[in-house]
Amino acid sequence: MTREEIFSGLNQVFQDVFDDEEIRVAEETTAEDIEDWDSLEHINLIVAVERHFGMKFTMGEVTGMKNVGAMADIIEERV
């Protein structure tokens, strides 16, 4: 899967989870950039990303990801 395909998939998941069609994520996007991305919504997002890409994050990765780029790195490695 290419980096573009991963980000296209991530955009779909983010739009779905945060119920906002306007969301476009980039490498540097963090929770600070998306209004509803708090610690509670974070875990819903993780579960939705796992489902979309058919992979699993380890618990260490769930709490340690710095930005969407780091999330994409892990997806790229697993799928």
Place this chain on the structure above:
Amino acid sequence: MALTSFSFLCFFTITAGIYYVIPRRFQWMLLLAASLVFYYVSGGWAVLCFLLYGIVITYLAGLTLERVKEGSKRKGLLTGIFVILTLIPLFLLKYVRFFGLSAPFGALAPLGISFYTMSILGYVIDVSWGILPAQRNPFRHALFAAYFPQMTSGPITRYSQMAGQLFAPHAFSYEQIAFGAQRILWGFFKKLVISERLAMAVNLVYDQYPVYQGWYLVVATVCFAFQLYTDFSGCMDIVLGVSQIFGISLPENFTCPYFSRSISEYWRRWHITLGAWFKDYLFYPLQKSGLFIAYLDWSKKRFGKKRGKKLPLYTGMLILWFSVGMWHGGSWNFIVGSGLLHWFYIVSGELFTPLWKRLIALLRINTEVFSWHFFQGLRTFFLVNLGFVFFRAPSLRTALSMLASMGRVFNPRILFDGSLCRLLKPQDWVLAIFSLLILLLVSVLQQRIRIRETLAVQNLAFRWSLYLLLFAAVLIFGCYGGDYDAAAFIYQRF
């Protein structure tokens, strides 16, 4: 050995003196020896044995779990076994009575057991998740578990943030020592001048209930809010200051929690390391478990996509808040006051958000002004205070009776007719209020500047006048008990 006691100050000063004299490669060993001595002197052999048990179990857990294949069933099973083994002393010392069993160790004081158990449990889980390599040196592992400044009241630390600092050599730094000493002094001011003074009023009203009713309870509860904050955050100032003198930075546990405008924000500012621990090690794994994912699917099918995803979230939060309450003690007043009530606030706050927004639009309220933020702060403080009634009352039943009294007995005249002087002498009220104003000023400044760094660049005479004034205030206005030892910190009993 209380952190405010003269014996602790002597012990700490001698340890710090030796720390900077011996070769740096031995510094961490000195800290380990000092930690074990501190724990033995504070709790005796029996309590030290519980600590050593925790160290041995989690050391072995790290070595074992590191070798097991990631994601295998065996790893899950072994992690579960080691988690249970780590929790056994906590269960025997704190929760056995809650489950209707008789306590096997009587009234043995579980000094700091809730704090260090969380830290070492976090280490086991981190190794199991593959975040950390296991510590191979048992003595280094023991220092992480037993590091004496943080042992009795936290903060709850993570191995990843501590390991590099604990075992590294630390050169003598005048700046670190000066900053550490200033922070200790500020902690003493909070504990001895404010907390201990307010405690006199709080204890009188709460211990003699139902002698004092209505607004007496309101005043005592507000006093308790400030007593608890200055006690716990003052303790953290001393702990972080002591650790800073050893060149080791501990995580902050408070960032002006009474400035919070919502309950969620309050928990991001109050006892930060506890909330973060439960979020990372309980709430996230729960939400990511197969059971909760199946629950999410069912819920979405049953209630629709948007509402359906909330139900597992609220259930997970219920378990989280129950655990936070339970952590404070195995009794329902803690479970309700520090747990379930806050869950109710957060969930009902979310559910009523659309209604609230409509009301704000209807009344054309400007939400971007100070007055609205002030109202939000007062509302949060009020809600937090309701929880404190449960926290401070001896039982759930008494707490409910006190809340009923606050609603039923309307006697606000006591605020103006001198009745409050039955709780504290007038000069103590003046001192308490004046000290709280200083605390408010410092808290406001903390939001904008780094106070100690700003002070450090001021002229010598100004700086030292300020330090000596604070020192004199602690000496003259501090409330000391027998042998000049203040009462133990409230959170020390957890």
